Amino acid sequence: MLKFLFIAVSLFSLTGHWGVLISFLLVISFVWGLSMENFNLGIVGLAQLDLLSYLLGFLSVWITALMLMMSLSVKVSKNFPAVFSGLSVGMLFFLLMSFGTSDLIIFYISFEATLIPIFLLVMGWGYQPERVSASLYLLFYTLAASLPLLLSILWVGSEEMSLDYTFFWKARSTSVLLFWGMVLAFLVKLPVYFGHVWLPKAHVEAPVAGSMILAGVLLKLGGYGLVRVFPYLESKLSESSSLLMSVSVVGGVLASLICIRQTDCKSLVAYSSVAHMALVLLGVVTNTFLGVAGAVVIMISHGLCSSGLFSLVGMIYERLGTRSLVLIRGLISMAPISSMWWFLFSVSNMAAPPTPNLLGEIYLFIVSLGWWSGTVLLVGLLSFMAGAYNLYLFITTQHGGEISSLSLMSDFSFREHIVLFFHMGPFILLFPFLSHFFS
Protein backbone atom coordinates (compact mmCIF):
# COMPACT_ATOMS: atom_id res chain seq x y z
CA MET A 1 0.00 0.00 0.00
CA LEU A 2 2.93 2.29 0.68
CA LYS A 3 3.78 2.31 -3.01
CA PHE A 4 0.42 3.75 -3.88
CA LEU A 5 0.58 6.26 -1.07
CA PHE A 6 3.97 7.48 -2.22
CA ILE A 7 2.62 7.82 -5.74
CA ALA A 8 -0.37 9.76 -4.45
CA VAL A 9 1.90 12.08 -2.46
CA SER A 10 4.07 12.67 -5.51
CA LEU A 11 0.99 13.91 -7.34
CA PHE A 12 1.08 17.01 -5.18
CA SER A 13 4.00 18.24 -7.23
CA LEU A 14 1.85 18.17 -10.35
CA THR A 15 -0.96 20.32 -9.03
CA GLY A 16 0.01 23.13 -11.37
CA HIS A 17 -0.26 21.15 -14.60
CA TRP A 18 -3.74 19.73 -14.86
CA GLY A 19 -3.40 17.82 -18.12
CA VAL A 20 -0.35 15.96 -16.85
CA LEU A 21 -2.02 15.36 -13.47
CA ILE A 22 -5.10 13.86 -15.09
CA SER A 23 -2.99 11.61 -17.32
CA PHE A 24 -0.95 10.48 -14.35
CA LEU A 25 -4.09 9.57 -12.48
CA LEU A 26 -5.32 7.54 -15.44
CA VAL A 27 -2.00 5.69 -15.53
CA ILE A 28 -2.28 4.99 -11.80
CA SER A 29 -5.73 3.52 -12.35
CA PHE A 30 -4.21 1.26 -15.00
CA VAL A 31 -1.47 0.14 -12.62
CA TRP A 32 -4.06 -0.51 -9.95
CA GLY A 33 -6.10 -2.37 -12.53
CA LEU A 34 -3.17 -4.65 -13.28
CA SER A 35 -2.70 -5.67 -9.66
CA MET A 36 -5.48 -8.19 -9.75
CA GLU A 37 -3.38 -11.26 -9.19
CA ASN A 38 -4.89 -12.48 -6.01
CA PHE A 39 -8.12 -11.57 -4.33
CA ASN A 40 -7.71 -13.48 -1.11
CA LEU A 41 -7.92 -11.69 2.17
CA GLY A 42 -4.51 -10.55 3.30
CA ILE A 43 -2.05 -8.06 1.89
CA VAL A 44 -0.66 -9.57 -1.26
CA GLY A 45 0.91 -7.85 -4.22
CA LEU A 46 0.02 -4.18 -4.03
CA ALA A 47 -2.61 -2.43 -1.96
CA GLN A 48 -5.81 -4.37 -2.21
CA LEU A 49 -7.00 -6.90 0.28
CA ASP A 50 -9.73 -8.46 -1.77
CA LEU A 51 -12.10 -7.76 -4.62
CA LEU A 52 -14.04 -5.04 -2.80
CA SER A 53 -10.94 -2.99 -1.92
CA TYR A 54 -9.60 -3.44 -5.41
CA LEU A 55 -12.78 -2.25 -7.11
CA LEU A 56 -13.30 0.71 -4.79
CA GLY A 57 -9.67 1.78 -5.07
CA PHE A 58 -9.97 1.66 -8.85
CA LEU A 59 -13.16 3.70 -8.63
CA SER A 60 -11.47 6.31 -6.41
CA VAL A 61 -8.58 6.91 -8.79
CA TRP A 62 -10.84 6.94 -11.84
CA ILE A 63 -13.36 9.38 -10.37
CA THR A 64 -10.57 11.68 -9.16
CA ALA A 65 -9.20 11.87 -12.71
CA LEU A 66 -12.68 12.58 -14.07
CA MET A 67 -13.51 15.21 -11.48
CA LEU A 68 -10.37 17.13 -12.40
CA MET A 69 -11.31 16.90 -16.07
CA MET A 70 -14.72 18.33 -15.28
CA SER A 71 -13.42 21.23 -13.18
CA LEU A 72 -11.73 23.25 -15.86
CA SER A 73 -13.81 26.30 -14.95
CA VAL A 74 -11.86 26.46 -11.67
CA LYS A 75 -8.64 26.72 -13.67
CA VAL A 76 -10.03 29.19 -16.20
CA SER A 77 -11.39 31.54 -13.58
CA LYS A 78 -8.15 31.14 -11.61
CA ASN A 79 -10.17 30.24 -8.52
CA PHE A 80 -7.20 28.75 -6.61
CA PRO A 81 -6.75 25.81 -9.01
CA ALA A 82 -3.61 24.50 -7.30
CA VAL A 83 -5.41 24.28 -3.95
CA PHE A 84 -8.35 22.60 -5.67
CA SER A 85 -6.24 19.92 -7.31
CA GLY A 86 -4.21 19.55 -4.12
CA LEU A 87 -7.41 18.86 -2.16
CA SER A 88 -8.53 16.32 -4.76
CA VAL A 89 -5.19 14.52 -4.60
CA GLY A 90 -5.26 14.64 -0.80
CA MET A 91 -8.72 13.11 -0.85
CA LEU A 92 -7.44 10.38 -3.15
CA PHE A 93 -4.55 9.69 -0.79
CA PHE A 94 -6.88 9.15 2.17
CA LEU A 95 -9.39 7.18 0.11
CA LEU A 96 -6.70 4.77 -1.10
CA MET A 97 -5.51 4.44 2.46
CA SER A 98 -8.99 3.66 3.76
CA PHE A 99 -9.74 1.11 1.04
CA GLY A 100 -6.29 -0.43 1.14
CA THR A 101 -5.71 -0.88 4.84
CA SER A 102 -6.49 -4.01 6.78
CA ASP A 103 -6.45 -2.29 10.16
CA LEU A 104 -9.61 -0.77 11.64
CA ILE A 105 -7.98 2.19 13.34
CA ILE A 106 -6.12 3.25 10.17
CA PHE A 107 -9.40 2.85 8.32
CA TYR A 108 -11.07 5.13 10.88
CA ILE A 109 -8.34 7.77 10.63
CA SER A 110 -8.51 7.90 6.85
CA PHE A 111 -12.35 7.73 6.92
CA GLU A 112 -12.37 10.88 9.04
CA ALA A 113 -9.56 12.48 7.10
CA THR A 114 -11.56 12.38 3.85
CA LEU A 115 -14.07 14.70 5.51
CA ILE A 116 -11.65 17.62 5.49
CA PRO A 117 -11.09 17.87 1.72
CA ILE A 118 -14.77 17.46 0.89
CA PHE A 119 -15.71 20.06 3.52
CA LEU A 120 -13.21 22.51 2.03
CA LEU A 121 -14.30 21.71 -1.54
CA VAL A 122 -17.97 22.35 -0.77
CA MET A 123 -17.26 25.44 1.30
CA GLY A 124 -14.65 26.90 -1.01
CA TRP A 125 -15.84 26.18 -4.52
CA GLY A 126 -19.59 25.79 -4.12
CA TYR A 127 -21.98 28.08 -5.93
CA GLN A 128 -24.45 29.58 -3.45
CA PRO A 129 -24.21 31.14 0.03
CA GLU A 130 -26.08 28.10 1.39
CA ARG A 131 -22.87 26.14 0.92
CA VAL A 132 -21.69 27.24 4.36
CA SER A 133 -24.61 25.53 6.05
CA ALA A 134 -24.39 22.53 3.73
CA SER A 135 -20.71 21.87 4.40
CA LEU A 136 -21.27 22.18 8.14
CA TYR A 137 -24.17 19.69 7.95
CA LEU A 138 -21.91 17.30 6.01
CA LEU A 139 -19.07 17.63 8.48
CA PHE A 140 -21.01 17.43 11.71
CA TYR A 141 -23.45 14.66 10.76
CA THR A 142 -20.58 12.36 9.85
CA LEU A 143 -18.35 13.49 12.70
CA ALA A 144 -21.01 13.12 15.39
CA ALA A 145 -22.04 9.68 14.18
CA SER A 146 -18.47 8.43 13.97
CA LEU A 147 -17.45 9.34 17.50
CA PRO A 148 -19.13 6.17 18.83
CA LEU A 149 -17.26 4.32 16.07
CA LEU A 150 -13.95 5.53 17.47
CA LEU A 151 -14.91 4.46 20.97
CA SER A 152 -16.06 1.06 19.71
CA ILE A 153 -12.86 0.52 17.75
CA LEU A 154 -10.74 1.37 20.78
CA TRP A 155 -12.82 -0.98 22.92
CA VAL A 156 -12.48 -3.78 20.38
CA GLY A 157 -8.76 -3.07 20.22
CA SER A 158 -8.46 -3.53 23.95
CA GLU A 159 -10.59 -6.71 23.94
CA GLU A 160 -9.12 -8.44 20.89
CA MET A 161 -5.45 -8.96 20.28
CA SER A 162 -5.51 -6.98 17.03
CA LEU A 163 -7.68 -4.66 15.00
CA ASP A 164 -6.87 -6.39 11.73
CA TYR A 165 -9.81 -7.50 9.59
CA THR A 166 -8.39 -11.00 9.40
CA PHE A 167 -9.17 -11.45 13.09
CA PHE A 168 -12.79 -10.43 12.67
CA TRP A 169 -14.28 -13.53 11.11
CA LYS A 170 -15.28 -14.90 14.48
CA ALA A 171 -18.53 -13.29 15.64
CA ARG A 172 -17.31 -12.49 19.12
CA SER A 173 -19.37 -9.54 20.13
CA THR A 174 -22.75 -9.68 21.85
CA SER A 175 -22.92 -6.08 23.01
CA VAL A 176 -25.75 -3.89 21.76
CA LEU A 177 -23.84 -0.66 22.42
CA LEU A 178 -20.88 -1.89 20.44
CA PHE A 179 -23.09 -2.89 17.53
CA TRP A 180 -24.86 0.43 17.25
CA GLY A 181 -21.66 2.35 17.96
CA MET A 182 -19.91 0.71 15.06
CA VAL A 183 -22.81 0.71 12.66
CA LEU A 184 -24.22 4.21 13.19
CA ALA A 185 -21.30 6.01 11.56
CA PHE A 186 -21.64 3.94 8.40
CA LEU A 187 -25.39 4.30 8.33
CA VAL A 188 -25.06 8.09 8.33
CA LYS A 189 -22.31 7.94 5.71
CA LEU A 190 -24.26 5.63 3.36
CA PRO A 191 -26.75 7.42 4.02
CA VAL A 192 -29.84 5.62 5.16
CA TYR A 193 -33.13 7.41 5.36
CA PHE A 194 -33.07 8.83 8.88
CA GLY A 195 -29.53 10.11 8.64
CA HIS A 196 -29.73 11.36 5.08
CA VAL A 197 -30.48 15.04 5.61
CA TRP A 198 -26.94 16.18 4.90
CA LEU A 199 -26.77 14.54 1.48
CA PRO A 200 -29.17 16.61 -0.66
CA LYS A 201 -27.84 19.80 0.92
CA ALA A 202 -24.22 18.86 0.33
CA HIS A 203 -24.83 17.77 -3.25
CA VAL A 204 -26.79 20.84 -4.26
CA GLU A 205 -24.18 23.20 -2.85
CA ALA A 206 -21.10 21.28 -3.90
CA PRO A 207 -19.21 22.05 -7.11
CA VAL A 208 -19.43 19.43 -9.86
CA ALA A 209 -16.19 17.80 -8.80
CA GLY A 210 -17.29 17.69 -5.17
CA SER A 211 -20.57 16.03 -6.11
CA MET A 212 -18.80 13.51 -8.30
CA ILE A 213 -16.38 12.35 -5.64
CA LEU A 214 -19.04 12.49 -2.91
CA ALA A 215 -21.59 10.37 -4.78
CA GLY A 216 -18.99 8.29 -6.55
CA VAL A 217 -16.74 7.20 -3.74
CA LEU A 218 -17.39 8.77 -0.35
CA LEU A 219 -20.81 7.17 0.09
CA LYS A 220 -19.21 3.81 -0.62
CA LEU A 221 -16.99 4.28 2.42
CA GLY A 222 -20.12 3.63 4.45
CA GLY A 223 -20.95 0.45 2.60
CA TYR A 224 -17.32 -0.68 2.72
CA GLY A 225 -17.14 -0.09 6.46
CA LEU A 226 -20.30 -2.13 7.03
CA VAL A 227 -18.93 -5.05 4.99
CA ARG A 228 -15.72 -5.01 7.05
CA VAL A 229 -17.35 -4.64 10.45
CA PHE A 230 -20.41 -6.93 10.18
CA PRO A 231 -18.55 -10.27 10.50
CA TYR A 232 -17.50 -9.27 14.00
CA LEU A 233 -21.03 -8.20 14.93
CA GLU A 234 -22.84 -11.12 13.36
CA SER A 235 -24.82 -12.26 16.38
CA LYS A 236 -26.15 -8.79 17.09
CA LEU A 237 -26.74 -8.35 13.35
CA SER A 238 -29.14 -11.26 13.22
CA GLU A 239 -31.08 -9.74 16.12
CA SER A 240 -31.24 -6.24 14.60
CA SER A 241 -31.66 -7.35 11.03
CA SER A 242 -35.41 -6.78 10.93
CA LEU A 243 -34.95 -3.20 12.12
CA LEU A 244 -32.15 -2.46 9.70
CA MET A 245 -33.95 -4.15 6.82
CA SER A 246 -37.12 -2.18 7.38
CA VAL A 247 -35.19 1.09 7.71
CA SER A 248 -33.33 0.40 4.49
CA VAL A 249 -36.27 -0.78 2.41
CA VAL A 250 -38.91 1.64 3.65
CA GLY A 251 -36.36 4.45 3.71
CA GLY A 252 -35.42 3.70 0.14
CA VAL A 253 -39.05 3.81 -0.96
CA LEU A 254 -39.59 7.10 0.86
CA ALA A 255 -36.43 8.58 -0.60
CA SER A 256 -37.53 7.64 -4.12
CA LEU A 257 -40.98 9.11 -3.50
CA ILE A 258 -39.37 12.36 -2.35
CA CYS A 259 -37.05 12.19 -5.35
CA ILE A 260 -39.81 12.43 -7.90
CA ARG A 261 -41.06 15.65 -6.30
CA GLN A 262 -37.78 17.55 -6.63
CA THR A 263 -37.43 20.67 -8.73
CA ASP A 264 -33.64 20.82 -8.65
CA CYS A 265 -31.85 18.30 -10.89
CA LYS A 266 -28.99 17.86 -8.47
CA SER A 267 -31.36 17.29 -5.58
CA LEU A 268 -33.15 14.65 -7.64
CA VAL A 269 -29.93 12.78 -8.34
CA ALA A 270 -28.93 13.15 -4.66
CA TYR A 271 -32.14 11.50 -3.47
CA SER A 272 -31.66 8.76 -6.03
CA SER A 273 -28.28 8.14 -4.37
CA VAL A 274 -30.08 7.72 -1.03
CA ALA A 275 -32.40 5.15 -2.62
CA HIS A 276 -29.51 3.20 -4.19
CA MET A 277 -27.54 3.17 -0.96
CA ALA A 278 -30.62 1.85 0.81
CA LEU A 279 -30.33 -1.13 -1.53
CA VAL A 280 -26.68 -1.52 -0.51
CA LEU A 281 -27.67 -1.63 3.16
CA LEU A 282 -30.36 -4.19 2.30
CA GLY A 283 -27.79 -6.47 0.72
CA VAL A 284 -25.26 -6.20 3.50
CA VAL A 285 -27.76 -6.74 6.33
CA THR A 286 -28.98 -10.08 4.94
CA ASN A 287 -25.54 -11.48 5.76
CA THR A 288 -25.40 -13.76 2.69
CA PHE A 289 -22.79 -14.03 -0.02
CA LEU A 290 -25.20 -12.96 -2.74
CA GLY A 291 -26.38 -10.04 -0.62
CA VAL A 292 -22.87 -8.70 -0.19
CA ALA A 293 -22.20 -9.40 -3.88
CA GLY A 294 -25.28 -7.41 -4.87
CA ALA A 295 -24.28 -4.59 -2.53
CA VAL A 296 -20.77 -4.46 -4.02
CA VAL A 297 -22.07 -4.47 -7.59
CA ILE A 298 -24.54 -1.69 -6.79
CA MET A 299 -21.79 0.32 -5.09
CA ILE A 300 -19.49 0.18 -8.09
CA SER A 301 -22.15 0.78 -10.70
CA HIS A 302 -23.82 3.55 -8.73
CA GLY A 303 -20.43 5.19 -8.29
CA LEU A 304 -19.97 5.50 -12.04
CA CYS A 305 -23.60 6.20 -12.94
CA SER A 306 -24.29 8.80 -10.28
CA SER A 307 -21.00 10.55 -10.94
CA GLY A 308 -21.93 10.68 -14.62
CA LEU A 309 -25.33 12.15 -13.85
CA PHE A 310 -23.78 14.83 -11.68
CA SER A 311 -21.34 15.64 -14.49
CA LEU A 312 -24.25 15.99 -16.91
CA VAL A 313 -26.12 18.31 -14.56
CA GLY A 314 -22.90 20.28 -14.05
CA MET A 315 -22.44 20.70 -17.79
CA ILE A 316 -25.96 22.09 -18.16
CA TYR A 317 -25.44 24.34 -15.14
CA GLU A 318 -22.27 25.78 -16.67
CA ARG A 319 -24.22 26.74 -19.78
CA LEU A 320 -27.64 27.77 -18.54
CA GLY A 321 -26.80 28.95 -15.01
CA THR A 322 -29.69 27.04 -13.50
CA ARG A 323 -30.42 23.58 -12.16
CA SER A 324 -34.14 24.02 -12.02
CA LEU A 325 -36.23 21.37 -13.75
CA VAL A 326 -38.80 24.06 -14.50
CA LEU A 327 -36.32 25.93 -16.68
CA ILE A 328 -34.20 23.17 -18.23
CA ARG A 329 -36.41 21.94 -21.04
CA GLY A 330 -36.06 20.86 -24.62
CA LEU A 331 -32.40 19.82 -24.47
CA ILE A 332 -33.02 17.23 -27.17
CA SER A 333 -33.37 20.05 -29.68
CA MET A 334 -30.81 22.40 -28.13
CA ALA A 335 -27.99 19.91 -27.64
CA PRO A 336 -28.96 16.63 -29.30
CA ILE A 337 -25.64 14.85 -28.81
CA SER A 338 -25.88 15.42 -25.08
CA SER A 339 -29.28 13.72 -25.23
CA MET A 340 -27.55 10.47 -26.01
CA TRP A 341 -25.60 10.71 -22.76
CA TRP A 342 -28.66 11.86 -20.83
CA PHE A 343 -30.53 8.84 -22.12
CA LEU A 344 -27.74 6.37 -21.37
CA PHE A 345 -27.21 7.61 -17.83
CA SER A 346 -30.92 7.89 -17.00
CA VAL A 347 -31.52 4.43 -18.30
CA SER A 348 -28.54 3.01 -16.41
CA ASN A 349 -29.68 4.65 -13.19
CA MET A 350 -33.01 2.85 -13.46
CA ALA A 351 -31.19 -0.49 -13.76
CA ALA A 352 -31.91 -1.29 -17.37
CA PRO A 353 -30.03 -4.12 -19.06
CA PRO A 354 -27.12 -4.47 -19.86
CA THR A 355 -25.88 -2.31 -17.03
CA PRO A 356 -24.32 -3.72 -13.86
CA ASN A 357 -27.02 -1.83 -11.92
CA LEU A 358 -29.41 -4.51 -13.15
CA LEU A 359 -27.07 -7.28 -12.03
CA GLY A 360 -26.88 -5.82 -8.52
CA GLU A 361 -30.62 -5.32 -8.28
CA ILE A 362 -31.31 -8.87 -9.39
CA TYR A 363 -28.97 -10.23 -6.72
CA LEU A 364 -30.63 -8.02 -4.13
CA PHE A 365 -34.15 -9.09 -5.18
CA ILE A 366 -33.15 -12.72 -4.74
CA VAL A 367 -31.63 -12.06 -1.35
CA SER A 368 -34.42 -9.86 0.00
CA LEU A 369 -37.08 -12.35 -1.10
CA GLY A 370 -35.11 -15.06 0.61
CA TRP A 371 -35.02 -13.00 3.78
CA TRP A 372 -38.76 -12.40 3.80
CA SER A 373 -41.13 -12.75 0.87
CA GLY A 374 -43.02 -9.64 1.96
CA THR A 375 -40.16 -7.44 0.80
CA VAL A 376 -41.23 -8.11 -2.78
CA LEU A 377 -43.73 -5.28 -2.49
CA LEU A 378 -41.27 -2.72 -1.17
CA VAL A 379 -38.23 -3.64 -3.22
CA GLY A 380 -40.46 -3.84 -6.28
CA LEU A 381 -41.84 -0.41 -5.45
CA LEU A 382 -38.29 0.91 -5.01
CA SER A 383 -37.33 -0.40 -8.42
CA PHE A 384 -40.51 0.97 -9.99
CA MET A 385 -39.95 4.40 -8.49
CA ALA A 386 -36.37 4.33 -9.75
CA GLY A 387 -37.76 3.92 -13.23
CA ALA A 388 -40.28 6.67 -12.55
CA TYR A 389 -37.92 9.39 -11.37
CA ASN A 390 -35.27 8.64 -13.96
CA LEU A 391 -37.86 8.75 -16.71
CA TYR A 392 -39.19 11.97 -15.21
CA LEU A 393 -35.68 13.48 -15.21
CA PHE A 394 -35.08 12.49 -18.83
CA ILE A 395 -38.44 13.59 -20.18
CA THR A 396 -38.47 16.88 -18.27
CA THR A 397 -35.00 17.94 -19.33
CA GLN A 398 -34.96 16.62 -22.87
CA HIS A 399 -38.45 16.85 -24.26
CA GLY A 400 -40.78 19.79 -24.39
CA GLY A 401 -40.18 23.28 -25.69
CA GLU A 402 -37.18 25.18 -24.47
CA ILE A 403 -37.62 28.34 -22.41
CA SER A 404 -37.02 31.19 -24.84
CA SER A 405 -34.67 33.09 -22.54
CA LEU A 406 -32.48 29.98 -22.13
CA SER A 407 -32.64 28.73 -25.68
CA LEU A 408 -29.05 29.38 -26.69
CA MET A 409 -26.73 26.60 -25.65
CA SER A 410 -23.71 24.99 -27.25
CA ASP A 411 -23.53 21.25 -27.56
CA PHE A 412 -20.89 19.31 -25.66
CA SER A 413 -17.19 19.74 -26.38
CA PHE A 414 -14.74 16.87 -26.79
CA ARG A 415 -13.70 17.13 -23.15
CA GLU A 416 -17.25 16.67 -21.94
CA HIS A 417 -17.85 13.77 -24.28
CA ILE A 418 -14.71 12.04 -23.11
CA VAL A 419 -15.58 12.57 -19.44
CA LEU A 420 -18.96 10.93 -20.03
CA PHE A 421 -17.39 8.19 -22.13
CA PHE A 422 -14.99 7.42 -19.31
CA HIS A 423 -18.01 6.98 -17.05
CA MET A 424 -20.03 4.89 -19.49
CA GLY A 425 -17.28 2.78 -21.07
CA PRO A 426 -16.05 1.07 -17.89
CA PHE A 427 -19.65 0.88 -16.77
CA ILE A 428 -20.67 -1.31 -19.70
CA LEU A 429 -17.37 -3.21 -19.66
CA LEU A 430 -17.85 -4.00 -15.98
CA PHE A 431 -21.00 -6.06 -16.54
CA PRO A 432 -19.26 -9.27 -17.69
CA PHE A 433 -16.41 -8.61 -15.27
CA LEU A 434 -18.66 -8.38 -12.21
CA SER A 435 -20.97 -11.21 -13.21
CA HIS A 436 -17.92 -13.40 -13.75
CA PHE A 437 -16.56 -12.66 -10.32
CA PHE A 438 -19.81 -13.29 -8.53
CA SER A 439 -21.24 -16.14 -10.57
Next chain:
Amino acid sequence: MAFVVRSGRLVGPLRNYLRPVALANRCISTSNKKDETAVVTEKIASHKPGDESHVDVVATPARKKWMNYGFSATDETEDIATTHLVSFFGITVAIVGTVLAYMYGPDHALRDWAQREAYLLVREREAMGLPHIDPNYTDESTIVLPSEEELGDFEIII
Protein backbone atom coordinates in the same frame (compact mmCIF):
# COMPACT_ATOMS: atom_id res chain seq x y z
CA MET B 1 -19.68 -31.29 -44.05
CA ALA B 2 -22.37 -30.54 -46.55
CA PHE B 3 -22.22 -26.94 -45.43
CA VAL B 4 -18.51 -26.77 -46.26
CA VAL B 5 -19.04 -28.15 -49.74
CA ARG B 6 -22.03 -25.96 -50.45
CA SER B 7 -20.39 -22.78 -49.23
CA GLY B 8 -17.39 -23.54 -51.45
CA ARG B 9 -19.69 -23.22 -54.43
CA LEU B 10 -20.46 -19.63 -53.43
CA VAL B 11 -17.02 -18.43 -54.47
CA GLY B 12 -17.94 -18.29 -58.13
CA PRO B 13 -21.03 -16.08 -57.82
CA LEU B 14 -19.24 -14.01 -55.18
CA ARG B 15 -16.73 -12.87 -57.77
CA ASN B 16 -19.58 -11.44 -59.81
CA TYR B 17 -20.45 -9.19 -56.91
CA LEU B 18 -16.90 -8.09 -56.20
CA ARG B 19 -15.99 -7.19 -59.76
CA PRO B 20 -18.14 -4.04 -60.11
CA VAL B 21 -17.05 -2.90 -56.63
CA ALA B 22 -13.43 -3.19 -57.69
CA LEU B 23 -14.12 -1.40 -60.95
CA ALA B 24 -15.91 1.48 -59.23
CA ASN B 25 -12.94 2.09 -56.95
CA ARG B 26 -10.80 4.11 -59.33
CA CYS B 27 -7.59 5.02 -57.57
CA ILE B 28 -6.79 8.26 -59.30
CA SER B 29 -4.74 10.95 -57.67
CA THR B 30 -6.52 14.30 -57.42
CA SER B 31 -3.53 16.56 -56.81
CA ASN B 32 -3.16 19.75 -58.82
CA LYS B 33 -2.19 19.27 -62.46
CA LYS B 34 0.99 21.00 -63.55
CA ASP B 35 -0.70 23.92 -65.34
CA GLU B 36 -3.10 24.74 -62.53
CA THR B 37 -2.40 27.65 -60.23
CA ALA B 38 -3.35 27.76 -56.54
CA VAL B 39 -6.07 30.21 -55.46
CA VAL B 40 -4.85 32.80 -52.97
CA THR B 41 -7.40 33.88 -50.35
CA GLU B 42 -7.48 36.76 -47.86
CA LYS B 43 -4.85 37.08 -45.19
CA ILE B 44 -5.53 34.64 -42.39
CA ALA B 45 -5.54 36.07 -38.85
CA SER B 46 -3.45 34.12 -36.36
CA HIS B 47 -5.27 32.18 -33.62
CA LYS B 48 -3.86 33.75 -30.49
CA PRO B 49 -5.97 36.72 -29.31
CA GLY B 50 -4.04 39.93 -29.04
CA ASP B 51 -1.57 38.84 -31.68
CA GLU B 52 -1.93 41.57 -34.30
CA SER B 53 0.50 40.25 -36.88
CA HIS B 54 -1.30 38.52 -39.72
CA VAL B 55 0.09 35.42 -41.31
CA ASP B 56 1.58 35.94 -44.75
CA VAL B 57 -0.43 33.61 -46.96
CA VAL B 58 1.97 33.35 -49.85
CA ALA B 59 4.92 32.33 -47.70
CA THR B 60 3.13 29.79 -45.46
CA PRO B 61 0.62 27.07 -46.44
CA ALA B 62 -3.01 27.39 -45.20
CA ARG B 63 -3.45 26.16 -41.58
CA LYS B 64 -6.29 24.04 -40.39
CA LYS B 65 -8.51 26.06 -38.08
CA TRP B 66 -8.17 25.10 -34.41
CA MET B 67 -11.27 23.21 -33.34
CA ASN B 68 -11.49 23.72 -29.60
CA TYR B 69 -11.46 20.44 -27.69
CA GLY B 70 -12.66 22.08 -24.51
CA PHE B 71 -9.48 21.77 -22.47
CA SER B 72 -8.33 25.35 -22.89
CA ALA B 73 -10.12 28.42 -24.12
CA THR B 74 -6.97 30.36 -25.01
CA ASP B 75 -3.96 28.16 -25.63
CA GLU B 76 -4.16 25.90 -28.70
CA THR B 77 -1.06 23.87 -27.84
CA GLU B 78 -2.27 23.09 -24.34
CA ASP B 79 -5.70 22.18 -25.65
CA ILE B 80 -4.43 19.73 -28.26
CA ALA B 81 -1.74 18.33 -25.96
CA THR B 82 -4.21 17.68 -23.15
CA THR B 83 -6.61 16.05 -25.59
CA HIS B 84 -3.93 13.69 -26.82
CA LEU B 85 -2.68 12.90 -23.31
CA VAL B 86 -6.12 12.22 -21.89
CA SER B 87 -7.26 10.15 -24.86
CA PHE B 88 -4.11 8.06 -24.92
CA PHE B 89 -3.76 7.41 -21.22
CA GLY B 90 -7.47 7.13 -20.59
CA ILE B 91 -8.54 4.94 -23.48
CA THR B 92 -5.47 3.15 -24.81
CA VAL B 93 -3.67 2.63 -21.54
CA ALA B 94 -6.34 2.53 -18.86
CA ILE B 95 -9.41 1.00 -20.52
CA VAL B 96 -7.89 -1.13 -23.28
CA GLY B 97 -4.86 -2.09 -21.20
CA THR B 98 -6.89 -3.18 -18.20
CA VAL B 99 -9.29 -5.20 -20.33
CA LEU B 100 -6.34 -6.84 -22.10
CA ALA B 101 -4.68 -7.66 -18.79
CA TYR B 102 -7.88 -9.18 -17.48
CA MET B 103 -8.62 -11.23 -20.61
CA TYR B 104 -5.09 -12.48 -21.25
CA GLY B 105 -3.70 -12.55 -17.74
CA PRO B 106 -2.64 -15.77 -16.05
CA ASP B 107 -5.19 -17.76 -14.13
CA HIS B 108 -6.31 -15.04 -11.79
CA ALA B 109 -8.53 -15.84 -8.81
CA LEU B 110 -7.30 -19.43 -9.38
CA ARG B 111 -10.39 -20.45 -11.34
CA ASP B 112 -8.68 -22.84 -13.75
CA TRP B 113 -6.63 -24.32 -10.96
CA ALA B 114 -9.79 -24.90 -8.92
CA GLN B 115 -11.41 -26.73 -11.82
CA ARG B 116 -8.40 -28.98 -12.34
CA GLU B 117 -8.11 -29.64 -8.61
CA ALA B 118 -11.79 -30.54 -8.45
CA TYR B 119 -11.46 -33.15 -11.20
CA LEU B 120 -8.36 -34.61 -9.57
CA LEU B 121 -10.06 -34.86 -6.19
CA VAL B 122 -13.18 -36.43 -7.71
CA ARG B 123 -10.99 -39.09 -9.35
CA GLU B 124 -9.13 -39.78 -6.08
CA ARG B 125 -12.29 -40.05 -4.02
CA GLU B 126 -14.00 -42.32 -6.53
CA ALA B 127 -10.96 -44.58 -6.46
CA MET B 128 -11.21 -44.76 -2.66
CA GLY B 129 -14.97 -45.29 -2.78
CA LEU B 130 -15.76 -42.09 -0.84
CA PRO B 131 -18.59 -39.71 -1.80
CA HIS B 132 -17.52 -36.66 -3.81
CA ILE B 133 -18.28 -34.28 -0.97
CA ASP B 134 -18.65 -35.45 2.61
CA PRO B 135 -21.73 -33.87 4.25
CA ASN B 136 -19.53 -33.30 7.30
CA TYR B 137 -16.81 -30.74 6.68
CA THR B 138 -14.64 -32.11 9.48
CA ASP B 139 -14.48 -35.56 11.00
CA GLU B 140 -17.34 -35.94 13.49
CA SER B 141 -15.17 -37.71 16.04
CA THR B 142 -12.93 -34.62 16.44
CA ILE B 143 -15.82 -32.32 17.41
CA VAL B 144 -16.19 -31.85 21.18
CA LEU B 145 -19.48 -30.23 22.12
CA PRO B 146 -19.94 -28.57 25.54
CA SER B 147 -22.11 -30.45 27.98
CA GLU B 148 -25.47 -29.14 29.20
CA GLU B 149 -23.98 -27.95 32.52
CA GLU B 150 -21.32 -25.93 30.74
CA LEU B 151 -23.88 -24.31 28.45
CA GLY B 152 -26.21 -23.24 31.24
CA ASP B 153 -28.39 -20.36 30.07
CA PHE B 154 -26.37 -19.51 26.98
CA GLU B 155 -28.69 -18.78 24.08
CA ILE B 156 -28.03 -20.77 20.90
CA ILE B 157 -29.10 -18.90 17.78
CA ILE B 158 -29.22 -20.89 14.54
